[in-house]
Amino acid sequence: MSSRGPAASKKLLTGLIGAPIAHSASPAMHERAAEALGLRGHYQLIEVAGADATGLRMMLEGVRRLGFAGVNVTFPYKEAVVPLLDELASTAAIMAAVNTVVVRNNRLIGHNTDTTGFARAVKPLLAPSGNAVAVIGTGGVGKAIAFALASLKVADLRIFDSDPARAEKLAALLAKHGGARVARSVEDALDGATGLVNGTPVGMLPNRDTPVPASLLRENLWVADAVYSPLITPLLAAAREKGARIMTGRELAIYQAADAFELFTGLAPSTEVMGEAFDAVMAARSAAYQAA
Numbered sequence: 001m002s003s004r005g006p007a008a009s010k011k012l013l014t015g016l017i018g019a020p021i022a023h024s025a026s027p028a029m030h031e032r033a034a035e036a037l038g039l040r041g042h043y044q045l046i047e048v049a050g051a052d053a054t055g056l057r058m059m060l061e062g063v064r065r066l067g068f069a070g071v072n073v074t075f076p077y078k079e080a081v082v083p084l085l086d087e088l089a090s091t092a093a094i095m096a097a098v099n100t101v102v103v104r105n106n107r108l109i110g111h112n113t114d115t116t117g118f119a120r121a122v123k124p125l126l127a128p129s130g131n132a133v134a135v136i137g138t139g140g141v142g143k144a145i146a147f148a149l150a151s152l153k154v155a156d157l158r159i160f161d162s163d164p165a166r167a168e169k170l171a172a173l174l175a176k177h178g179g180a181r182v183a184r185s186v187e188d189a190l191d192g193a194t195g196l197v198n199g200t201p202v203g204m205l206p207n208r209d210t211p212v213p214a215s216l217l218r219e220n221l222w223v224a225d226a227v228y229s230p231l232i233t234p235l236l237a238a239a240r241e242k243g244a245r246i247m248t249g250r251e252l253a254i255y256q257a258a259d260a261f262e263l264f265t266g267l268a269p270s271t272e273v274m275g276e277a278f279d280a281v282m283a284a285r286s287a288a289y290q291a292a
Contacts (some may be wrong), residue, residue, distance in 0.1 A: 010255065013067050014264050017059055017081075018074035022047065023229040025281040026072060029257045032277035035237035051077070055086050060108055070102040072257075075201055085110040088214035094173060095147055095196030097140045100260040111263055113288055117256030118226075119151055125195060125222045125247060128253025131157035134189035134196045136211045137168040138163075143200030143228050146170060149197075150178040151160040157181070157289065160189040190216050196239075198225045201232035210234040219243035228253050231282060 012034050016026050021174035030111045034041025046059060055079060063071050065149045073081050078097045083086065085098065086107040092098050120253070131154045135146050138161040149157055157180040161167040174180040183189035190196060202211040204227045212235055214288040217223065223239035228249030236246045252273050 001007050001099075003250065010039050012039045012041040012265060013044070014041070014048050014261075015063070015071045016074060017046045017048070017056075017071055018077055019047050019049035019051075021074060024074075025228070025253060025278045026257060028277040028281045029254065029274040030261055033258070033261050033274050034265075036143065036270055037108050037267055037275045039220075046071070051080075053080065053084065054080050056081055059099070060084055064103060064106060064108055066255075068103055070260075072260055073099050073101060075140065076266055083111060084108075091115055093208075094177075095143045096173075097143045099140065099144070099256065099262055102263050110142055111260075112147075113149045113259035113263070114141055114252070115151070115255040116259045117148075118252050119148040120255040121247065121251035122148065122195075122197075122224060123152060125224065125245065126152060126154070127194065129155075132158070132193045133263065134158045134183065134185060134186075134193045135159065136160050136189065136196070136198050137200030138167045139199070143170055143173075145197050145199045145226065146174060146180060147177065150174055150180070153178065154179075158183045158189040158193065160184075160186055180251050187216060193221060196224070197220045198223075198227065198233070198235055201227065203227050203235055205284070208234055210238060214238040214242070217242045217244055222247065226250055226252055228282075229285075247289055250275075250278060250282075 008259045030043040030077050031041045045177045078099055082096050087109045092110045092112040099114045100111040102109045133149055133154050138159055159167050159180050160183040171180050173183050200211050202209050204277055217239045219242055222245040224247040225236050226249050227233050231248045239246050254271055258269050258271050
């Protein structure tokens, strides 16, 4: 549909709540997808660091009142927003983590498209059977990744978090969805694993650390990272050096955005268009970095 057609007068206001988010490719992806569907889209970055429940409630009330179709939610608020919403979709309720808030009939409804997005992204890496996957980090995105893997029938799911109580809590949530084993350490999580996913923000610029020592990586292990700034994180660079298959955060970023866009609008966006927008953002960022 041409952006000059009758639908071009329709406005779409969406956004992102989190911190830090200046690096986000979401505005480009959502606005380009809207344009391709003949909508006038604006995606607003709402960056507020250190917000407490009162601050988050005020932001969400603004979303409700100011004409937003909805907002995405990212680190560090994916779990903190849950008790502030009017309703939760079933998966988001089970996980107690939300990355997409849709406004419907003046009600704020929480969803989790990190789960559906990661399931779409990781499926090509999984073997027909015998998958043993380690997930590092059990916060908002780590939860989504674990539930996505459970939905794909990964029989041997290991989860590790520097906060053991948080890992135990996620294991309890997964008990009715295929189950997961809490690993005692990163080494324990990776023992005999066929795949590894970083569900922490470790490695996101300006951080240049890695959640897994390079010595634990090997050729017969696929490695995925939820971080996409940079695309090749220190973890992925080390895994590639070992000859492991890698998956950047690109696919998760695109698929979760596409699923969120459809929830906001009821329209299925082009993932190709969103991917082109994502790639353009990353190319511009890389050029700016090299020029600096």
